[in-house]
Amino acid sequence: KNEVEQSPQNLTAQEGEFITINCSYSVGISALHWLQQHPGGGIVSLFMLSSGKKKHGRLIATINIQEKHSSLHITASHPRDSAVYICAVRGSQGNLIFGKGTKLSVKP
């Protein structure tokens, strides 16, 4: 079993829909990152969370340390949000452990 599990693996949505991507982890962590990767490889760091909730524009990220679970929400989704979203946790040894990613496609 992977230490970081994401769901769903693939997600297709219509423009304007509310989207949720989930991340569960089995190791002790000190922080969790949400990353966005567009075709071609470039990765952008969206959020780093150690507790609670963060919001940036239409993106909201939450984390529940007790339940070892985080969610990334996208409100009013747009085709330009189409990308792979990756959850990564900072393990006890200081390295980052990545989920397999969620491929999101938003149709106009």
Next chain:
Amino acid sequence: KAGVTQTPRYLIKTRGQQVTLSCSPISGHRSVSWYQQTPGQGLQFLFEYFSETQRNKGNFPGRFSGRQFSNSRSEMNVSTLELGDSALYLCASSLDGPTSGNTIYFGEGSWLTVV
């Protein structure tokens, strides 16, 4: 301000050869970390350098090595290349490392194909 720059962007090597990839971090960033991304394994952490010292290392064989120079630029080297080393190699920089509260900035990556 310039972003994280990785060179070369694309390269093809033959099994058994060695390869060196370069990463120039954002000015002022002292931490550089390296990652391997493959379709099968996804993203995996290789190592992190801070102020010319390797601070963390992932679970990769000794064929994978790196170093950081006094100007924070970093190189990673893979010796005795295997077909399975074909991957996108990503470099990221931050003020104080992916283990701190600072944002991580990724380069566009180096696409390595081993034939």
